[in-house]
Amino acid sequence: MFGSIADLVSAAEESGEPISELMIREECAGSGRTRDQVWSRMDRDLDVMLAAVKRGSEGRGVFSKTGLSGGEAALLDKYRRERTTLSGDTMVRALVAAMATNEVNAAMGVICATPTAGSSGTLPGVITALRERIDLSREGQVRCLFTAGAFGLVTANNAMIAGATGGCQAEVGSASAMAAAAAVEAAGGDPQTCAEAFAMAMSNLLGLVCDPVAGLVEVPCVKRNAIGTANALICADIALSGGTNKIPADQVVEAMKSIGEAMPASLRETGVGGLAGTPVGSEFRKTIFGD
Amino acid sequence: MMGKYRSVFDIIGPVMIGPSSSHTAGAVSIGRIGHILAGGMPDRVIIRYYESFARTHRGHGTDYAIVSGLLGLDPDDPKVPNAMAIARAVGVDIEFVEEDGDSPIHHPNTVVLDMVRAGETISLWACSIGGGTIEVRRIRLGGYDVRPSGPLPMLFVEEDGRQDDVDASLARIQAVLGQEGEPVRKTIYPMVDDEDRRMVGFDLDHPLSAAQRERIGSLSSRIMYLE
Structure with missing residues (x-):
């Protein structure tokens, strides 16, 4: 088990292998399963992610029972096809995938939590961009999930990944950082560059609170995944260009943890403060639950 | 440190x-x-929520999720959102309580289940720590009060009788777990009212295979395997 991101990077540098390969080996050793078993389980997880993207972006999309979310991934995709987008076609396709996944989640569809259900769109968004932009193979996409998982394990064990304990920075912040590291490996970056991208992406989302309207995983969660995806791609590019975060990844994780612990309960997945506590947010709660 | x-x-x-x-x-x-x-599905259950769970x-669909699990469903079973109706149809008595106080196990995502099945009372204190991973913090059943310290999976085996017999039995179980000669992480919980009976909890590094579960099942009359 990797105790820190520094350990992960130095192990990968010593063995000359990508972080995804180290994660696969570690998983085999820890679970007693073969490489084929571990690989095919991850391959199935990728299938679930891609199916959710398809379901949420096709036709008019999907809608939650409450009416708070749905249909906007499909709307964004239609806009992309008909108009000149401001952030570019690859980026908008990635945002469609991210939002589609979380709209499926809100509509009680099947998703793969990465690392959580609330942040399940971020990684599929980034994988969609990598497929579009660098023609990433199926094998490369599965590898992305192992790389992301390695960084996520360190984050979960050294800080937290639940909105109720650390706010949205622990969910979408972690997902975005994991995805940034995975994108760097997919684009041919070395392990230290993965760690820089991770550190940057997490730094950018530090302090983000978990303030779901009516306590539902809809507003602002769906669009928070769009920012998680965009942030991951931006930070991967900055890291690949040679930019560094100055504060090392492990210390950013420590900072995320201490910020999470300092957050009041009203901003940790209680549906009380922040956007949930606005007049319109409170009104939604009354309309949906009658109190 | 694991x-x-x-x-x-x-x-x-x-x-x-x-x-x-x-x-x-x-x-x-x-x-x-x-x-x-x-x-199995309890006849009656009180589901007590604390902190973020209570709010x-x-x-989040926590009500039907807990009931799905009580019915024995998996998290990706399409029947999960309909679990309340399924449970009602089989006549289970379910009560939800939003507790005002802090979590008794100090985690914002805490649930306590007070269950009755076939006249026996069972209580479970657990929390959901993020990403679908859970921790079992306390179990009260059959005269035992168990407070596990590590993550799942865990194995509990009830032992009674003379110390020599118990030692031999535990050695056989350890052999099945593949931990022969290694320091085994186990905790012994004596029965509250009968010190000759005890529940032995084993912290496992990875899930048991079906064959291991079967062999351990043949070694003790009462085992509980949680994963």
């Missing part, structure tokens, strides 16, 4: 029905532990 999260699939996964990994998928897993402890259980 982390709370051990597998890459704790992070990439679970595959689940939305909307929340902690409040829905994790809640299904907590319900499943209740199902195993009670030996957001309705929005």
